[in-house]
Ligand SMILES: O=P(O)(O)OC[C@H]1O[C@H](OP(=O)(O)OP(=O)(O)O)[C@H](O)[C@@H]1O
Ligand code: HPA
């Protein structure tokens with residue numbers, strides 16, 4: 524793997540300016556839809572952190588933030604559907620308007636589990652906001668209220684998304700060269 528991350532890039536799928544203007548639009552839509560309410564944004568660690576930081580600042584309403592970390596059992600992260608909570612919320616969600624923030628929805632298994640888990644805690648509402656949606660890989664349907672971009676079935680990195688913990692700090696969404704995976 525090259526020391527210069529840019530050398531590992533095959534192409535840019537969504538540019539930095541496209542991401543920024545889409546986040547602005549999402550923030551405006553959320554601001555309108557939740558007028559008069561307070562939002563509890565729940566970020567799914569770790570990939571959602573960068574998107575969530577920008578989205579929060581595009582919303583012109585009171586926003587609280589909290590985080591969950593989840594993991595599937597075994598190495599086949601998004602194939603088993605068995606999800607385990609590694610870090611739970613710090614605060615109660617009862618009667619709160621929950622906005623789950625994700626970087627990507629792929630099989631849908633992570634969010635399917637999270638939705639069920641969070642509904643059992645009696646929030647006032649739950650909606651999902653994802654930066655990326657990869658419907659070709661879907662195994663279970665999840666209701667997406669706010670979607671940044673629908674993308675084809677590429678393994679993407681950047682804007683929070685990693686390959687082996689790398690490339691999360693790309694300010695765009697990119698696709699890696701095969702060599703970058705093969706080492
Ligand atoms: O729809 P799914 O098939 O469930 O896949 C999507 C999930 O997988 C990725 O997380 P990952 O487990 O890579 O953790 P990370 O955010 O720490 O990279 C991504 O950030 C989503 O949380
Ligand atoms: O395309 C992806 N890239 C990085 N992480 C992911 N987790 C699910 N899909 C992806």
Ligand SMILES: [Mg+2]
Nearest residue numbers: 570684685686
């Ligand atoms: Mg990951």
